[in-house]
Amino acid sequence: MTETDNIIIDATARIFQELGDPQTLNNAPDDAWREPLWAALEESGLTLAWVPDDLGGAGADISDGFDILQTAGRFAVAVPLAETLLAGWALSKANLQVPQGAMSLALSSRANPLRLTDGKLAGRAEAVPFASGVDHFVALAETPDGAAVIQIDAAACNIETAMGIGGDPQGNVRFDGAAPAALAPAPAGIANETLMLMGAAARATQMAGALQGILELAVDYAGERVAFGRPIAKFQAVQHNLAQLAGETAAAVAAAGSAADSIHHADNFNEAVFFEVAAAKTRAGEAAGEGAAIAHQVHGAIGFTDEHILHRFTRRLWAWRDDFGSESEWAVGLGALVAANGADQLWPMVASR
Amino acid sequence: MSSPIQFDPVRLPADAEALRREVRDFLSDEVAAGTFDPDASPMSDGHDVEFSRRVGAKGWIGMTWPKEYGGQERSFLERYVVTEEFRAVSAPVRAHFTADRQSGPVLLKYAPEEIKMDILPRITRGECCFCIGMSEPNSGSDLFAAKAKAEKADTDWRLNGTKIWTTNAQNADYMIGLFRTSAPTEDNRRHGLSQFLIDMTWPGIDVNPIVSMAGGSEFNEVVFTDCKVPADHVLGEIDGAWKQATSELAYERSGPERFLETFYVLVELVRAVGDNPDTRSAEGIGRLVAQLHTLRRMSVSVNGMLQAGKEPVLEGSIVKDLGTLWQQALPSKARDLAAFSGSDAGNRVAFDELLRHALVIAPKLTIQGGTTEVLRGIIARGLGLR
Numbered sequence: 235m236t237e238t239d240n241i242i243i244d245a246t247a248r249i250f251q252e253l254g255d256p257q258t259l260n261n262a263p264d265d266a267w268r269e270p271l272w273a274a275l276e277e278s279g280l281t282l283a284w285v286p287d288d289l290g291g292a293g294a295d296i297s298d299g300f301d302i303l304q305t306a307g308r309f310a311v312a313v314p315l316a317e318t319l320l321a322g323w324a325l326s327k328a329n330l331q332v333p334q335g336a337m338s339l340a341l342s343s344r345a346n347p348l349r350l351t352d353g354k355l356a357g358r359a360e361a362v363p364f365a366s367g368v369d370h371f372v373a374l375a376e377t378p379d380g381a382a383v384i385q386i387d388a389a390a391c392n393i394e395t396a397m398g399i400g401g402d403p404q405g406n407v408r409f410d411g412a413a414p415a416a417l418a419p420a421p422a423g424i425a426n427e428t429l430m431l432m433g434a435a436a437r438a439t440q441m442a443g444a445l446q447g448i449l450e451l452a453v454d455y456a457g458e459r460v461a462f463g464r465p466i467a468k469f470q471a472v473q474h475n476l477a478q479l480a481g482e483t484a485a486a487v488a489a490a491g492s493a494a495d496s497i498h499h500a501d502n503f504n505e506a507v508f509f510e511v512a513a514a515k516t517r518a519g520e521a522a523g524e525g526a527a528i529a530h531q532v533h534g535a536i537g538f539t540d541e542h543i544l545h546r547f548t549r550r551l552w553a554w555r556d557d558f559g560s561e562s563e564w565a566v567g568l569g570a571l572v573a574a575n576g577a578d579q580l581w582p583m584v585a586s587r
Numbered sequence: 588m589s590s591p592i593q594f595d596p597v598r599l600p601a602d603a604e605a606l607r608r609e610v611r612d613f614l615s616d617e618v619a620a621g622t623f624d625p626d627a628s629p630m631s632d633g634h635d636v637e638f639s640r641r642v643g644a645k646g647w648i649g650m651t652w653p654k655e656y657g658g659q660e661r662s663f664l665e666r667y668v669v670t671e672e673f674r675a676v677s678a679p680v681r682a683h684f685t686a687d688r689q690s691g692p693v694l695l696k697y698a699p700e701e702i703k704m705d706i707l708p709r710i711t712r713g714e715c716c717f718c719i720g721m722s723e724p725n726s727g728s729d730l731f732a733a734k735a736k737a738e739k740a741d742t743d744w745r746l747n748g749t750k751i752w753t754t755n756a757q758n759a760d761y762m763i764g765l766f767r768t769s770a771p772t773e774d775n776r777r778h779g780l781s782q783f784l785i786d787m788t789w790p791g792i793d794v795n796p797i798v799s800m801a802g803g804s805e806f807n808e809v810v811f812t813d814c815k816v817p818a819d820h821v822l823g824e825i826d827g828a829w830k831q832a833t834s835e836l837a838y839e840r841s842g843p844e845r846f847l848e849t850f851y852v853l854v855e856l857v858r859a860v861g862d863n864p865d866t867r868s869a870e871g872i873g874r875l876v877a878q879l880h881t882l883r884r885m886s887v888s889v890n891g892m893l894q895a896g897k898e899p900v901l902e903g904s905i906v907k908d909l910g911t912l913w914q915q916a917l918p919s920k921a922r923d924l925a926a927f928s929g930s931d932a933g934n935r936v937a938f939d940e941l942l943r944h945a946l947v948i949a950p951k952l953t954i955q956g957g958t959t960e961v962l963r964g965i966i967a968r969g970l971g972l973r
C-alpha cells in the first residue's frame with residue numbers, strides 16, 4: 235500500500251495490514267484475530283474519532299472519521315468500527331460521556347418508535363448491524379419530556395442474531411423492560427433522520443473503499459491469471475470490464491467523498507446535506523451492485539470460493555447498500571425533493587457547490 | 588495497480604460562485620432579449636456569432652489563458668462554472684466553444700509567437716471559429732491510419748486528401764488538421780503525422796455538408812487539393828503529433844459538456860411529472876439526479892486536478908466514459924418515466940419534442956470525440972493493463 239500524506243489514513247491502513255488483513259482473516263480457523271484488531275483500533279483512538287476529548291474520544295474531524303471508514307472499507311472491515319464511530323457521534327451530540335467497548339446504533343422505525351416510560355424501555359429495532367458482538371446500543375427514544383439519546387447495555391436487551399448477507403452478525407433487538415445506562419435530551423437537529431443520514435454517508439464511504447479494494451484485486455488477478463497463453467488482462471473484453479469497474483469505483487469514491495465533505499462543512503443537516511447523502515448512498519449502492527458483479531466475472535470460479543477473499547468485499551458491498559436505506563429508498567426521497575422544488579430549481583440544486 | 592483511484596472533493600472557490608451569478612444574469616438577459624430559447628435551442632445549430640462576441644466581451648472565452656494573448660488568467664474551476672452554466676440552458680456556444688476548449692490551448696502550446704499574438708486575442712473576443720480535422724473516411728478510431736498528406740514544396744507545405752465528420756467546418760475560420768508528413772516506421776506506427784493550422788479561406792479547400800440523421804448538417808467533408816500552407820503554420824514537432832495528443836486530452840475529456848448535452852430532457856421530465864410524483868417517477872428521477880450529481884462532482888474534481896497542475900488522463904477518461912453513456916441513456920429513461928404522466932402535463936408538447944430530438948441525437952454521444960470502446964482502452968492503459 236502506498237503511503238499518503240494523511241496520517242490518519244496511514245495509521246488505519248497499517249493496523250488493518252498487520253491485524254485485519256482480509257487474507258489472514260479468511261484463512262483463520264477461528265475468531266482469535268478479532269480481539270487484537272479491535273484493541274489496536276481502540277488504542278489508536280480510531281473507534282471514537284468522532285467523540286471530543288472531554289467526552290472520552292479522540293476528537294478528530296468529521297472528515298477524518300470518513301477517511302478511516304474508507305480505508306477500513308478497502309480491507310473489507312469485519313469489526314463494528316463504523317457502528318462504534320456512529321454510536322459515539324450520536325452520544326457526544328447529546329453531550330453524553332462515551333463508554334469503552336464496541337457499540338452500534340439501534341434505530342427503531344419511525345412508525346414504531348422506541349418509548350421510555352417510568353425508566354423502562356418498550357420497543358424494538360430491526361436489522362441492527364453487529365447486534366451481537368457489541369457491548370452497547372445507542373438509540374433514540376420518545377420520553378414524556380421529548381426525544382432522548384440513550385445508551386443501553388447489550389446484555390440488558392433481548393437479541394435475535396442472524397447472519398447478514400455481508401457475513402457479519404446482524405439482528406433484531408428487543409428493548410422491552412430494559413433501563414438505559416445513560417440518557418440525555420436529544421439536541422435540536424438530532425433525530426432519526428439525522429442518524430440515518432450519518433449512517434448512509436458512512437456506508438457509502440465504506441462501499442467506496444471496498445470498491446477500491448476489489449478494483450485492485452481484479453486488476454492484479456487479471457495480470458496474473460493466464461488463459462490461451464496470455465494474461466487475461468490482455469483480452470479486450472476483460473480490459474473493458476475492468477475499465478467499467480474503475481468507473482463505478484470512481485463514481486462511488488466521488489459521491490461518497492462529496493457527501494462526507496458536505497457534512498464536514500455543514501452547520502446542520504439541511505436540505506443540501508440530504509441531497510448529497512441521498513445521492514451518494516444511491517450512486518454508491520448502484521456501484522456496489524455493478525462493481526461486485528464485474529469483479530466476480532473477472533475472477534472466474536476461484537472468486538466464487540470461500541477460500542478466495544473476494545467475497546469478503548462483495549458480500550459486504552451487498553450488505554452495506556441495504557443498511558441505512560437502500561438506493562431505491564434514498565432515490566425516492568431525492569426524487570420527491572427534486573419534484574417538490576420544481577423543474578426550475580433542479581439546476582441550481584445540482585450546481586449549488 | 589499503483590494507487591487507488593481518488594476523486595478528491597473540490598470546493599468551488601467563493602469568487603467562482605460570484606462569477607456564477609454574473610453568468611446566470613447574463614444568460615437570463617440573453618433569453619429575455621430573444622437570443623435563444625432553452626426549450627428550442629437544442630434543436631438549433633447552436634452557432635450564433637453575435638452571441639459569441641458578447642460572451643467574448645465578458646471575458647469568458649479563453650479565460651484561463653495568459654493576459655498577453657487576451658486571456659484573463661482565471662482558474663480552471665472558474666472556467667468550469669462558466670461552461671456548465673452555458674450548457675445547463677443549452678446556450679448557443681458552437682461558434683466559440685471548440686476554440687475555447689481545444690484549439691486555443693493547442694496554439695498556446697505549439698504555435699509561433701506571431702500567430703499566437705494574431706489569433707488568440709481574436710478567439711477570446713469571440714471572432715474566431717475553429718474546427719478539428721482529424722477523422723478521414725478510412726481513419727476514425729484508428730487515427731494513425733490517416734492518409735491525407737502534407738508534402739514539402741519549397742518552403743511551404745501542400746495539403747491533399749479528405750477529412751470527414753468535421754463539425755462546423757462550414758462556419759469555421761480555421762482548422763487544426765492532422766496530416767501525414769512521413770510514412771510510419773517499422774517500430775512506431777504513430778510516427779509521421781503532423782498538426783497544421785489551416786485558414787479555411789485559403790484556395791484548395793472544399794467544404795461539402797453532410798446531412799445527419801437528425802436533419803441538420805452539423806458536420807462536413809473537407810477536401811484539400813494542393814492547398815498551400817506556409818511553413819510557420821506547422822504546430823509542434825513535424826512527424827511527432829502523436830506525442831502532442833495525450834496531454835491535451837485530459838481537459839478535452841472531462842468537461843460538463845460530456846454529461847449535460849441532453850440535460851434539458853431531465854428538466855422537462857421533472858416538469859412533466861409535477862410536484863407530487865408517484866413512487867416510480869420519484870425513484871427514477873432520484874436515481875438520475877444522483878448519477879448526474881456524481882458526474883458533476885467528478886468533473887469538478889478533475890478540473891481541480893488540472894488547476895493543481897496535474898494531468899488526470901485516467902480520471903478525465905472515466906468522466907467522459909460515464910458521462911457520455913449517461914447522457915445517451917437519459918432520453919430513454921425519461922421516456923420510460925414519463926410513460927404514465929398524463930398527456931395533460933402543461934409542458935407535454937415541449938417535452939415530447941425535446942425528447943424526440945434527444946432520442947435521435949443520442950447515438951452520436953458515444954462516438955464523437957472518441958468512442959466508448961476507445962475510451963475504455965485508454966482507461967485500461969491507465970490501470971496498467973496494456
Ligand SMILES: Cc1cc2nc3c(=O)[nH]c(=O)nc-3n(C[C@H](O)[C@H](O)[C@H](O)COP(=O)(O)OP(=O)(O)OC[C@H]3O[C@@H](n4cnc5c(N)ncnc54)[C@H](O)[C@@H]3O)c2cc1C
Binds near residue numbers: 752
Ligand atoms: C456528430 C459527430 C461529430 C464529429 N465531429 C468530428 C470533428 O469535428 N472532427 C473530427 O475529426 N472527427 C469528428 N467526428 C468523428 C469521430 O471522431 C469518429 O466518428 C470517431 O472517432 C469514430 O470513428 P469512426 O466513425 O470511423 O468509427 P470506427 O473507428 O470505424 O469505429 C466503428 C466501431 O468500431 C469500434 N472500434 C474501432 N476500433 C476498435 C478497437 N480497437 N477496439 C474496439 N472497438 C473498436 C468503435 O468503437 C465503433 O464502435 C465526429 C463524429 C460525430 C458522430
